[in-house]
Amino acid sequence: MLTLHHNPFAISAVAAIVLEELELDYTPVLVDFRVTAQQAPAYLALNPKGRVPTLETPSGVLTETGAILDYLAAVHGPHLVPDDAFQAARMRETMYYLAATLHVNYAHALRGARWADAEASWADMTAKAPHTMAASLAYLEGHLDFAPFAIGSSLTLADPWLFVLTGFATRLHIDLAQFPNLSAHQVLMNDRYAVRAARTKGMMA
Amino acid sequence: MLTLHHNPFAISAVAAIVLEELELDYTPVLVDFRVTAQQAPAYLALNPKGRVPTLETPSGVLTETGAILDYLAAVHGPHLVPDDAFQAARMRETMYYLAATLHVNYAHALRGARWADAEASWADMTAKAPHTMAASLAYLEGHLDFAPFAIGSSLTLADPWLFVLTGFATRLHIDLAQFPNLSAHQVLMNDRYAVRAARTKGMMA
Numbered sequence: 495m496l497t498l499h500h501n502p503f504a505i506s507a508v509a510a511i512v513l514e515e516l517e518l519d520y521t522p523v524l525v526d527f528r529v530t531a532q533q534a535p536a537y538l539a540l541n542p543k544g545r546v547p548t549l550e551t552p553s554g555v556l557t558e559t560g561a562i563l564d565y566l567a568a569v570h571g572p573h574l575v576p577d578d579a580f581q582a583a584r585m586r587e588t589m590y591y592l593a594a595t596l597h598v599n600y601a602h603a604l605r606g607a608r609w610a611d612a613e614a615s616w617a618d619m620t621a622k623a624p625h626t627m628a629a630s631l632a633y634l635e636g637h638l639d640f641a642p643f644a645i646g647s648s649l650t651l652a653d654p655w656l657f658v659l660t661g662f663a664t665r666l667h668i669d670l671a672q673f674p675n676l677s678a679h680q681v682l683m684n685d686r687y688a689v690r691a692a693r694t695k696g697m698m699a
Numbered sequence: 700m701l702t703l704h705h706n707p708f709a710i711s712a713v714a715a716i717v718l719e720e721l722e723l724d725y726t727p728v729l730v731d732f733r734v735t736a737q738q739a740p741a742y743l744a745l746n747p748k749g750r751v752p753t754l755e756t757p758s759g760v761l762t763e764t765g766a767i768l769d770y771l772a773a774v775h776g777p778h779l780v781p782d783d784a785f786q787a788a789r790m791r792e793t794m795y796y797l798a799a800t801l802h803v804n805y806a807h808a809l810r811g812a813r814w815a816d817a818e819a820s821w822a823d824m825t826a827k828a829p830h831t832m833a834a835s836l837a838y839l840e841g842h843l844d845f846a847p848f849a850i851g852s853s854l855t856l857a858d859p860w861l862f863v864l865t866g867f868a869t870r871l872h873i874d875l876a877q878f879p880n881l882s883a884h885q886v887l888m889n890d891r892y893a894v895r896a897a898r899t900k901g902m903m904a
Contacts, residue, residue: 589765
């Protein structure tokens with residue numbers, strides 16, 4: 495049995511979409527940020543980082559979107575990772591960039607307190623975040639295949655992640671029309687059954 | 700043929716150690732930050748992100764430490780990834796945490812200009828970075844196996860990365876003695892042939 499601890503406004507939507515793509519049974523557990531449920535002792539016992547997603551698997555607990563996705567593919571859906579080692583590496587190159595650069599740039603809009611203590615610093619970060627996030631999106635716009643998926647002609651683990659994070663850009667009032675490839679990818683993903691299912695189940699805002 | 704574009708003070712040392720662990724032939728190319736070589740047009744043509752590492756492979760160019768490591772293991776050394784899917788996922792959980800949390804916390808000590816524009820904001824980030832980095836190290840200290848490697852009894856891709864980034868902590872005057880498991884891991888890794896070879900070749904400061 496799989497249990498996904500998630501919040502529909504957070505990056506945990508990516509894991510939910512992959513669970514839906516693989517048509518797996520799973521139990522969703524809402525981590526309600528409005529009552530700081532991510533810091534409740536029972537949750538911290540599962541995930542000391544106090545973040546989502548957390549996936550309970552038959553083998554134990556996993557955190558980090560990239561690790562959860564690669565695990566789900568390895569056990570339940572190897573077709574979500576390219577057979578070719580170089581194309582698989584390009585997929586992971588995209589995944590690491592999304593995790594460590596694009597999402598980090600986005601997080602500075604809202605989570606400056608992670609990295610600085612003064613309100614003026616937070617305001618500075620909030621003001622700059624739309625620019626750094628747009629620069630990251632411009633890099634992806636020019637670098638990925640969009641053929642029509644991020645890496646080639648089949649959906650891989652990179653696609654749901656790219657879809658969710660690109661969607662976050664609109665929260666920073668970034669106009670996605672300037673990125674036609676990413677915009678087309680948004681439409682393509684938005685119409686997938688798995689994304690509709692994740693939304694219907696409340697896994698994605 | 701493999702060509703690694705690197706700087707001995709940067710995270711590219713991780714890829715160099717893995718190349719040495721696998722005893723692969725590779726050509727190192729120094730990206731000299733003192734002359735901003737990472738922004739030279741020829742380098743940006745290879746890696747538009749202007750960062751290291753960049754690995755040229757027979758199939759094309761790869762960036763992002765995590766993608767390069769997984770590629771090298773897939774093609775040349777599958778023993779560096781646990782056979783068990785859950786243990787492999789724990790390895791990648793560690794790798795994503797190193798890339799997207801620990802390294803990001805460290806980067807705020809020196810690279811505040813990525814995320815804010817005011818000098819006061821950079822000073823704020825620099826002051827906080829030793830605390831956020833120490834908190835990340837404390838999490839890893841309590842979470843990993845250290846048996847004696849990060850994930851179990853064999854070296855995996857997570858180990859060289861953990862080794863190099865933990866070493867960076869001393870640049871922020873963090874006393875590693877408070878983390879006995881990480882300290883023992885530093886000693887274990889420091890005495891490996893691959894680490895000595897990487898240092899001898901100027902791949903690691």
